Amino acid sequence: MPASSPYRRASLDRGWAGLVLLTIALHLSPATGQSSQGQLRPTLDAAAKALAGGQPERAFPLFEAAHRDSPDNLEAARGLVVSALEAGNLAVAEQYGAEFLGRWPTDAQLLHWTGLVYFKQQRTTEALSLLRRSVAQNSSDFGSRFDLALVLLTEKQYAPAAEELEHALKLRPDDSLAHVLLGRAYQNSNRTLQAVTHFQSALKLDPATPLGHYHLGFAYESLGRTTLAIAEYKKEIARGSSNPEVLFQLGSCLLETGDATAAIAELRRAAQLDARNGDIQYTLGKALLASGDNGAAISTLRSAAGLKPSDPSPHYLLARALENAGRKTDAQSEWQRFAELKKAQPQQGGMASGRDQ
Incomplete structure (x- = not known):
């Protein structure tokens, strides 16, 4: 089954990485909140409009000016963190987030934004801590729950995600990306039929x-x-x-159906886009x-072997190709290399390699 192969799972994970970044961008929204002193209102409104x-x-400089004029203004503080975060100035966002959480330790929005700062810095332990605190302070906020789930998914904590x-x-049933992420969580916790339902829901919504x-497609493939x-x-x-990765999965499926010619066309397109991908090669x-x-x-499998030096599988197919070409001595060397690498692999469920030869 495709979902059981670590190589096909790695493919899904690479496709997932791009979705994570896009998802953060789509769900990041400007800070909103409390009313403020009248004289700050024009500055805060202009800052919110720009954001x-x-x-x-x-x-950012507008929120900074508002904060300078009124250090006690929570709306300005929130705006500073989220605008620095959206601008990609993570060091500044972290500095302000830590400072303001010292003053407002239970503010759900500050906890949320600062948690995302840590997530974008790949500091997932700190991100999870703050996002959980944000959810605890405001359990009815869609965004904090969504982003907490996003971090949990990247940590492969599928059940809590x-x-x-x-x-x-339940808070926002028409959010297509939330359906995709829930489908991902189900797919990775052996609930593929439920995953299919949520992927279908996402596509129906958008x-x-x-x-x-x-x-x-990957869910269908894992179901055979x-x-x-x-x-x-x-x-x-x-x-x-x-x-x-989409081209790779399509080519792999076409090959499984026996349509090698169509598979080669898709896999060559994939290889042109990602020449250093050993699985594609x-x-x-x-x-x-x-x-x-x-x-x-022979040429392609040598490239695959170079990209995956500890993987025995390319050597297995390379030996077969060399035998077919009448190069018996070279084939014997590849058979020997295949045996050495396979022996060196840890045993997993009675098999040394998770990839079909």
């Missing part, structure tokens, strides 16, 4: 959901529904996606071998 218009660099997303979707067809998976991958590509070599093009298979 809402996607101009955090313009918003699913729980947060279930709560989040047919342009980022990587929606990709994730639905290869024809449906191929259709979803093709839909993702038809939307204009040039993601090499391996699968392309496998397709070339299946098509009878031993010369191209």
Whole structure:
């Protein structure tokens, strides 16, 4: 099954990385909150307008001026953190976040924004702590639950991530990205049928959901529904996606159906976009071998072996391609290298390698 292979799972995780960054951007919203002193209102309104218009660099000095004039103003404090965060100035956002949490330790928005600062710095332990505190202070806030789930997913804590997303979707059932993330959590905790339902819901709510067809296709593939998976991958590509992982998954499925020619076309496109991806090179070599093009298979599988030096699988196929080409001595060297690498791998469930040869 595709979902059981660590190589195919790695592919899904790479596709996921891009979605994480996009998801943060789509769900980051300007700080809002308390009324402030009348003389600060024009400055705060201008700052909020700039932030809402996607101009955090313009918003930041306005929030800074408001904070300078009124250090006790919580709205200005929140705005400083979120505008620095959106502008990508993480060091400044962290500095202000820590300072303001010392003064307002139970403010849900400050906890939320500062948690996201830590997340973008890949400091997930600190991010989880603050996001959990934010949820505890305001359990009915969709954004803090959503972002907590996002961090939990990146940490592969699928069950608690699913729980947060279930709560989040009760608050905002029409959020397509939340359905995608919940589908991801279910997919990775062996609840694939439920995952399919949420991927379908996401696409129904928004047919342009980022990587929606990709994730639905992968779920179908893990259920053995290869024809449906191929259709979803093709839909993702038809939307204009040039993601090499989508092309890789499509090529892999086509190869599984025996259509080596179509598989080679997709896998070559994937390899052009991600030439250093050993999994793509391996699968392309496998397709070339299946098509009878031993010369191209040998070259491609040598590249795969170089990119995955501890992986025995490219050497296995390389030995077969060399034998087909009549190069018995070279083939014997590859058989020996395959045996050495396979022996060196830790045993997993009675098998040394999770990849089909």
